[in-house]
Amino acid sequence: MSVHAPEVANRIVLDEKEMPTRWYNIQADLPFPGSPPLHPATRQPVGPQDLAPLFPMELIKQEVSQERFIDIPQPIQDALRLWRPTPLMRATRLERELKTTAKIYYKYEGGSPPGSHKPNTAVAQAFYNRAEGTRRLTTETGAGQWGSALAFATKLFDLECMVYMVRISYEQKPYRKSMMHVWGAEVVPSPSDRTQAGQRIRAENPESTGSLGIAISEAIEDAAGKDDTKYSLGSVLNHVLMHQTIIGQEALTQMERAGAMPDLVVGCVGGGSNFSGLAFPFLRDRLTGHSKTRFLAVEPAACQVRVRLRGHGGNDAVTGDVHAGAYVHPRRDSRRRPALPRHGAAGLGAGKAWVHRAGGVPTEGGLRRRGPVRPD
Amino acid sequence: MAYPQKAVFDAAVQFARTEGTIPAPETAHAIRAVIDEAVKARERGESPVILFNFSGHGLLDLAAYDSYFAGTMSDVTLSEARIQELVGAL
Numbered sequence: 039m040s041v042h043a044p045e046v047a048n049r050i051v052l053d054e055k056e057m058p059t060r061w062y063n064i065q066a067d068l069p070f071p072g073s074p075p076l077h078p079a080t081r082q083p084v085g086p087q088d089l090a091p092l093f094p095m096e097l098i099k100q101e102v103s104q105e106r107f108i109d110i111p112q113p114i115q116d117a118l119r120l121w122r123p124t125p126l127m128r129a130t131r132l133e134r135e136l137k138t139t140a141k142i143y144y145k146y147e148g149g150s151p152p153g154s155h156k157p158n159t160a161v162a163q164a165f166y167n168r169a170e171g172t173r174r175l176t177t178e179t180g181a182g183q184w185g186s187a188l189a190f191a192t193k194l195f196d197l198e199c200m201v202y203m204v205r206i207s208y209e210q211k212p213y214r215k216s217m218m219h220v221w222g223a224e225v226v227p228s229p230s231d232r233t234q235a236g237q238r239i240r241a242e243n244p245e246s247t248g249s250l251g252i253a254i255s256e257a258i259e260d261a262a263g264k265d266d267t268k269y270s271l272g273s274v275l276n277h278v279l280m281h282q283t284i285i286g287q288e289a290l291t292q293m294e295r296a297g298a299m300p301d302l303v304v305g306c307v308g309g310g311s312n313f314s315g316l317a318f319p320f321l322r323d324r325l326t327g328h329s330k331t332r333f334l335a336v337e338p339a340a341c342q343v344r345v346r347l348r349g350h351g352g353n354d355a356v357t358g359d360v361h362a363g364a365y366v367h368p369r370r371d372s373r374r375r376p377a378l379p380r381h382g383a384a385g386l387g388a389g390k391a392w393v394h395r396a397g398g399v400p401t402e403g404g405l406r407r408r409g410p411v412r413p414d
Numbered sequence: 415m416a417y418p419q420k421a422v423f424d425a426a427v428q429f430a431r432t433e434g435t436i437p438a439p440e441t442a443h444a445i446r447a448v449i450d451e452a453v454k455a456r457e458r459g460e461s462p463v464i465l466f467n468f469s470g471h472g473l474l475d476l477a478a479y480d481s482y483f484a485g486t487m488s489d490v491t492l493s494e495a496r497i498q499e500l501v502g503a504l
Contacts, residue, residue, distance in 0.1 A: 154471075
């Protein structure tokens with residue numbers, strides 16, 4: 039029996055030892071400063087003291103860091119190695135069906151225990167919280183991708199996890215809730231009676247099916263009121279995007295090994311973490327003049343307004359819970375809780391002809407023009 | 415780029431039927447764009463290298479696939495005027 043190698047490698051894998059040991063912080067290479075988040079009451083830039091009730095100090099430091107690389111602590115590396123490095127795949131069968139002359143590669147992040155890229159930051163956030171004495175983490179989730187990632191991560195680092203899940207998803211998408219239960223998290227449908235924000239909504243509208251904005255408000259209220267509890271967000275923030283750069287760093291090595299550096303890098307965006315995670319290490323080369331790679335962020339045509347209106351109700355499986363972007367609201371979310379940073383992937387690259395988005399994750403600039411923007 | 419739902423699920427199903435893995439709906443948005451770029455490349459006679467992030471599998475999103483196959487999935491389209499009206503209501 040003869041064994042023959044395929045004409046092209048379908049699967050480019052890295053050894054465990056080749057997993058990146060530091061995160062790439064694009065803040066160091068941005069040609070323009072990111073806009074700082076504003077405090078909703080004072081309209082002044084939010085400082086570390088404002089974030090301290092919600093986040094551990096190490097994550098706050100990362101949020102504002104200008105260091106180009108930040109070392110990944112060993113316990114986080116150990117956790118990541120449960121499923122990383124992830125494979126780079128060549129989609130040869132799809133190429134053939136499309137009869138395309140393009141080469142299509144994808145970085146497969148679906149092999150993590152919760153099945154998405156989200157645990158890349160969840161394990162890091164759980165570690166830093168544990169290290170600084172947090173006992174319990176709260177968060178929100180729409181379809182449940184983020185909630186299940188944090189449930190998994192908090193179990194690894196021996197924290198309690200409280201997930202406010204958009205009520206309509208809680209009812210219609212029972213299996214991610216089941217996953218969260220398997221990992222020991224507590225999950226309640228939002229709006230709930232656990233918080234003033236939830237009670238207020240339910241008083242106004244007992245039939246409310248919830249929204250990501252309401253769930254965020256509940257999770258923040260829960261955390262802000264307790265010394266042993268902090269809050270965790272799965273997208274949007276600088277430190278979250280930075281934790282995801284492990285994806286792009288691995289992909290850079292793998293593309294080099296495949297002998298095919300990308301002309302175009304594509305990702306879906308809601309809060310921006312998976313797109314940023316893949317794109318930032320390639321964007322660094324572009325920013326420093328070492329490549330001509332173009333970048334394309336893709337989002338649902340219907341999401342923008344929905345995000346603005348109700349923080350994405352989560353009743354629509356198409357958009358899932360990519361919409362931590364609900365929080366990239368220019369003024370307030372549906373419960374008028376403090377705004378978190380407005381940039382992240384949403385603001386990054388705006389005005390750069392080679393970073394394209396359309397439909398517009400809402401940013402501080404107000405409603406962006408919808409409709410396709412053609413790359414170049 | 416911004417895509418309506420049906421076009422996104424067309425791409426998701428095409429991917430699953432060629433490459434095997436069933437994508438999460440979020441991921442399918444990226445796949446839609448990649449397929450369109452790949453077709454454009456063919457038409458232009460270009461050979462670009464395209465890389466995308468397969469951010470998650472869709473095995474917990476099968477209800478959405480059911481809805482797509484049942485034809486009960488609808489595209490939401492909003493006029494600019496309606497958007498302004500809705501945003502104004504905020």
